[in-house]
Amino acid sequence: MTANAQDEPEVFAPADIWSEDYINMIFPWAPANDMDRQFKEYHTYETTKDLMLQLEQENPDIFEFHEGLLGGTNARGETVTADTYEGWKYSHSSPWMKITGDVGGGEYNEFVGDSGNYADRHDVLIVGNHHAREWMSYEVVLMQLEVIAFSYDNIGYDNDGDGLVDEDPWGDANNDGILDDDGDCLSLDSEFQDSNKDGNPCGPGDLGVDEDYSEQFITDLINTREIYLVPMLNVDGNIYDREVFCPAPAWESCPSGGWRKNLRDNGPDLLPDFNEEVDEDCDGVDLNRNYQFEWGAPLGATVPLIPGTCTPSEDERAGIANNDVYTGPYDTQDNDGDGFINEDNVDGEDDDNDGRTDEDWAGGNSEPETRFIQDLTEMNDDVGDGASEFKSTLTHHSYSELILYPWGHCTDCETTDHDQLVYHGSKMAEMTDYTNMQSSDLYPTTGDFCDWHYGVHDSYCYTSEIGTAFHQNEVDIDHIAVRNLGTGFYITEIADNPRERADLGIANISKNQFIQMPEMVNVPSKGFIPVDMCVANGFSYSLEQSVSHVMYRTVKPNRAQSDYGPKEWSTTAWSMAPFEGTSSTCTLLNGENGTVIRSNLPIPDTISGEVHYKAMLGTLGGGDMYLYPANGDYYVLTIEYRADYGTFGGALFMFLIVASFVWGGLAICLRMMLTDEEEKEFMDALIEEDGS
Numbered sequence: 001m002t003a004n005a006q007d008e009p010e011v012f013a014p015a016d017i018w019s020e021d022y023i024n025m026i027f028p029w030a031p032a033n034d035m036d037r038q039f040k041e042y043h044t045y046e047t048t049k050d051l052m053l054q055l056e057q058e059n060p061d062i063f064e065f066h067e068g069l070l071g072g073t074n075a076r077g078e079t080v081t082a083d084t085y086e087g088w089k090y091s092h093s094s095p096w097m098k099i100t101g102d103v104g105g106g107e108y109n110e111f112v113g114d115s116g117n118y119a120d121r122h123d124v125l126i127v128g129n130h131h132a133r134e135w136m137s138y139e140v141v142l143m144q145l146e147v148i149a150f151s152y153d154n155i156g157y158d159n160d161g162d163g164l165v166d167e168d169p170w171g172d173a174n175n176d177g178i179l180d181d182d183g184d185c186l187s188l189d190s191e192f193q194d195s196n197k198d199g200n201p202c203g204p205g206d207l208g209v210d211e212d213y214s215e216q217f218i219t220d221l222i223n224t225r226e227i228y229l230v231p232m233l234n235v236d237g238n239i240y241d242r243e244v245f246c247p248a249p250a251w252e253s254c255p256s257g258g259w260r261k262n263l264r265d266n267g268p269d270l271l272p273d274f275n276e277e278v279d280e281d282c283d284g285v286d287l288n289r290n291y292q293f294e295w296g297a298p299l300g301a302t303v304p305l306i307p308g309t310c311t312p313s314e315d316e317r318a319g320i321a322n323n324d325v326y327t328g329p330y331d332t333q334d335n336d337g338d339g340f341i342n343e344d345n346v347d348g349e350d351d352d353n354d355g356r357t358d359e360d361w362a363g364g365n366s367e368p369e370t371r372f373i374q375d376l377t378e379m380n381d382d383v384g385d386g387a388s389e390f391k392s393t394l395t396h397h398s399y400s401e402l403i404l405y406p407w408g409h410c411t412d413c414e415t416t417d418h419d420q421l422v423y424h425g426s427k428m429a430e431m432t433d434y435t436n437m438q439s440s441d442l443y444p445t446t447g448d449f450c451d452w453h454y455g456v457h458d459s460y461c462y463t464s465e466i467g468t469a470f471h472q473n474e475v476d477i478d479h480i481a482v483r484n485l486g487t488g489f490y491i492t493e494i495a496d497n498p499r500e501r502a503d504l505g506i507a508n509i510s511k512n513q514f515i516q517m518p519e520m521v522n523v524p525s526k527g528f529i530p531v532d533m534c535v536a537n538g539f540s541y542s543l544e545q546s547v548s549h550v551m552y553r554t555v556k557p558n559r560a561q562s563d564y565g566p567k568e569w570s571t572t573a574w575s576m577a578p579f580e581g582t583s584s585t586c587t588l589l590n591g592e593n594g595t596v597i598r599s600n601l602p603i604p605d606t607i608s609g610e611v612h613y614k615a616m617l618g619t620l621g622g623g624d625m626y627l628y629p630a631n632g633d634y635y636v637l638t639i640e641y642r643a644d645y646g647t648f649g650g651a652l653f654m655f656l657i658v659a660s661f662v663w664g665g666l667a668i669c670l671r672m673m674l675t676d677e678e679e680k681e682f683m684d685a686l687i688e689e690d691g692s
């Protein structure tokens with residue numbers, strides 16, 4: 001073996017590694033000439049809706065299309081009808097998709113109008129296009145829809161055509177500080193490493209970075225979460241921006257501007273305004289200043305001094321008549337019927353000391369679009385406890401390449417969940433190579449979506465500011481959408497208990513736990529096969545089988561199936577075995593002591609072949625989907641008839657030890673997924689090395 005020749009780094013061109021489609025960002029879910037589904041052109045309101053209807057039709061098991069809400073009596077006792085949520089001018093309600101496994105099952109919510117409500121599934125809300133001109137903010141959501149439709153139950157798809165599957169999930173999955181987990185982008189000649197030309201070689205959005213995520217992981221998410229996807233909240237504004245305000249192409253007519261607000265008629269005529277034209281100097285409300293929490297504070301200048309108008313007065317602030325951050329009108333009603341008006345604004349405090357909190361708001365949620373979000377949030381109560389189901393929320397905006405977390409309304413202030421919010425924000429910033437910061441450090445706001453969701457509904461809420469322009473040139477849609485794809489799945493993953501997930505992540509607890517790898521499993525000559533997990537003492541695991549269990553299946557490859565992988569085996573069903581507690585201790589990956597929990601797999605003695613297994617753990621705090629091994633992978637334990645096991649286990653043992661030395665933890669999981677042929681090559685290399 002000539003070591004020098006092997007150490008010479010080999011550099012590749014994209015065509016040496018990947019499929020032609022992947023190199024050209026031709027996505028597998030649509031024909032190459034379908035320009036908007038290929039993310040080479042922007043969707044419009046019409047094509048957005050058409051796409052959603054088509055995806056619903058093709059995937060009726062997981063997608064349910066909706067527009068607005070049906071209405072009824074809402075959480076604050078108001079009677080509302082479906083037309084409450086229709087835009088002022090064009091009369092469309094925001095289209096949205098309910099996504100979960102067996103979406104036609106579960107409970108039906110007669111106010112929201114959706115099926116697929118399950119008390120044990122975690123709900124997440126993802127919203128694009130609060131601001132009309134921020135077009136990438138809904139393209140990213142539509143790409144997430146396409147990816148879900150394509151990936152669900154399509155296990156083991158090779159996204160980049162390199163012969164490997166699921167080898168590079170979002171973010172730095174193996175914690176080595178490098179995003180390109182499989183190193184394929186880094187193996188390119190340097191001239192090819194910055195395919196999106198953002199100046200960052202092998203960064204997010206470049207070919208070969210986070211490009212082969214796990215379809216099993218996405219499928220698991222869909223089956224354990226209820227996702228509410230609202231790609232285009234501000235339909236009125238978007239139509240106006242596209243068709244009137246910014247003549248096509250918008251990136252040339254409105255390089256740094258465009259229409260931001262909705263189309264509320266603020267005058268100059270008193271309502272109803274018989275002049276049907278939009279008055280661009282005055283009309284519209286900034287939907288992301290129209291939520292009720294701390295509405296009107298601290299930027300008084302964006303609140304009208306004359307109720308019902310956007311014109312503050314004849315004073316020095318008259319220059320803001322065309323106020324792009326107009327909050328909407330003051331509320332003029334006595335919401336609680338006590339004879340006072342606006343005496344207890346929504347801020348989590350009992351401002352008037354009457355024993356009730358936030359019962360007479362000063363303004364906010366005055367618009368069809370924000371009322372839709374408010375009622376969807378407050379009426380989606382699967383467990384009937386009066387609280388919103390959305391424990392995590394994400395809203396996409398553009399632009400600035402930021403991830404923002406609350407608060408937005410105050411400066412020099414922190415939420416009580418500051419460290420935890422920073423933690424998840426940093427994960428999403430890592431996936432996108434964006435900057436993670438507190439919203440008010442960018443600029444203070446009032447009445448924004450995330451302050452309301454976090455402040456009123458205790459939801460971990462993030463704002464992503466996508467890209468580098470409001471109307472990004474259409475040639476940049478595909479790679480910017482790819483770069484931002486991971487955040488929508490991340491926020492979905494943490495929807496079970498984001499606070500607990502952050503605590504476990506900050507303390508490095510969950511990732512130091514492990515399930516026994518195949519060579520550690522002691523296969524008895526007959527009876528159950530015990531598989532142990534080593535759990536940290538700070539991890540409050542649940543033994544409830546629905547959230548903590550080993551998934552296993554047995555397969556017996558024949559000669560023709562010897563190179564079967566996850567894709568080929570994907571239709572073979574998994575069984576579930578519970579864990580039981582033990583008094584044994586174990587050593588966690590960080591060297592600390594942990595506790596053993598054990599699952600006894602009921603594998604018949606007569607079976608030979610492969611046992612596939614993986615664990616999913618849940619916590620007493622309601623967390624679930626802690627996956628071992630990570631990322632939707634599984635381990636393969638090869639067993640002969642039990643009596644023969646010893647010999648075979650020895651060979652497997654040697655292979656795995658070497659694998660862990662060469663690649664480290666995550667790579668072992670990945671290596672387990674490789675075809676037998678690759679495995680054989682590896683074994684051959686090992687033998688060669690031994691012989692030299």
Ligand SMILES: [Zn+2]
Binds near residue numbers: 130131288397
């Ligand atoms: Zn925005």
